[in-house]
Amino acid sequence: MICAFRFVLAILLLSNAGCFGPSEESAAKRAPRFEPPRSGVAPPRVALVLGSGGHRGFAHIGVLKALSENGIRPDLIIGSSVGAVIGSFYAGGMSATEIEKLAYRLNSIEFFELKTLFGRPATGSKVQHFVNEHIQGRAIEQLPIAFAAAATRVRDSSLVLFNRGDTGTAVRASAASPDEFEPVRISGEAYVDGDVASPVPIRAARRMGARVVIAVDVSAYVQKTPPGVPAEWVEKDARRAKQIAAEAPEADVLIHPDIGYYAGHDEAYRRRVIASAYEAARERMPAVLAAVARSAETSAPRPPSPR
Numbered sequence: 001m002i003c004a005f006r007f008v009l010a011i012l013l014l015s016n017a018g019c020f021g022p023s024e025e026s027a028a029k030r031a032p033r034f035e036p037p038r039s040g041v042a043p044p045r046v047a048l049v050l051g052s053g054g055h056r057g058f059a060h061i062g063v064l065k066a067l068s069e070n071g072i073r074p075d076l077i078i079g080s081s082v083g084a085v086i087g088s089f090y091a092g093g094m095s096a097t098e099i100e101k102l103a104y105r106l107n108s109i110e111f112f113e114l115k116t117l118f119g120r121p122a123t124g125s126k127v128q129h130f131v132n133e134h135i136q137g138r139a140i141e142q143l144p145i146a147f148a149a150a151a152t153r154v155r156d157s158s159l160v161l162f163n164r165g166d167t168g169t170a171v172r173a174s175a176a177s178p179d180e181f182e183p184v185r186i187s188g189e190a191y192v193d194g195d196v197a198s199p200v201p202i203r204a205a206r207r208m209g210a211r212v213v214i215a216v217d218v219s220a221y222v223q224k225t226p227p228g229v230p231a232e233w234v235e236k237d238a239r240r241a242k243q244i245a246a247e248a249p250e251a252d253v254l255i256h257p258d259i260g261y262y263a264g265h266d267e268a269y270r271r272r273v274i275a276s277a278y279e280a281a282r283e284r285m286p287a288v289l290a291a292v293a294r295s296a297e298t299s300a301p302r303p304p305s306p307r
Helices: 002-015 024-030 054-069 082-091 096-105 114-118 125-134 167-174 202-207 231-250 267-299
Strands: 046-050 076-080 146-153 158-162 184-186 189-193 212-216 253-255
Touching: 046 054, 046 082, 046 202, 054 082, 054 096, 054 212, 054 267, 076 082, 076 167, 076 202, 082 096, 082 125, 082 146, 082 167, 096 267, 125 167, 146 167, 158 167, 167 184, 167 189, 202 212, 202 231, 212 231, 212 267, 253 267
Parallel strands: 046 076, 046 212, 076 146, 212 253
Antiparallel strands: 146 158, 146 189, 184 189
16 A cells, blocks of 8 residues: 555656756746847837946936936846846836835845855845846746846856846846855856946947947946045956946947945935936936937938939
């Protein structure tokens, strides 16, 4: 009787194996990856590029609010690090106001991992789950606005875009700061923060065919670095500024709000940087509207010639 029970149990386990986890085939389909645009598909007209910056990234919300108020809806969003987090929410259908409300009630303890108490980097899995929860578990290709997360491939320090597959995993890789998180392994490769290869991936937007590129840089103004800042911070800021300056000429509009040097963790800081970035974006709005208008003129069909 016991042997018969074990036999039946084994059959049930084998027949329902798919209930206990994704198959290798389904897992491969969900793995973040890049797929070039299909032939015949119109390139994105307006791309919004959201840069890296940790807690400074709350400033992106202020820019999104200003763009929304002026009727600017990007066809493509590319995010690096925290820009990928905010960008995934917006691409997933959350409004700027909804993202702002989420920012105010956010509690950093949600992302705490016990292993960090022992000096070990976090896995970032909670970031992955947080993103997937707020986009209802949809893959990148299922989001209402085309989206790509920028990450750095460890093997050669090159920039890699993920525009297909599991959104949370792609964002987790994009935001995996080497100082805080373990590299994220995807299809046999290790990836870290997109900030390392491209803090504001403007060229990536151009390579994807965008006719108008609106870029947002939330990094600190290096010329306003206060005295006494650790040397490694100064070096990192200088590296980031150099990389952004190299790509900036390829943007139609670059918005760089001055939100101060030090980043904060409380709600008061979030409110201040969102408000500051909102005003900075409003000041740049004439340039944004002009760039979008020029693009509309050049893409409009020509009127029929008189006979």
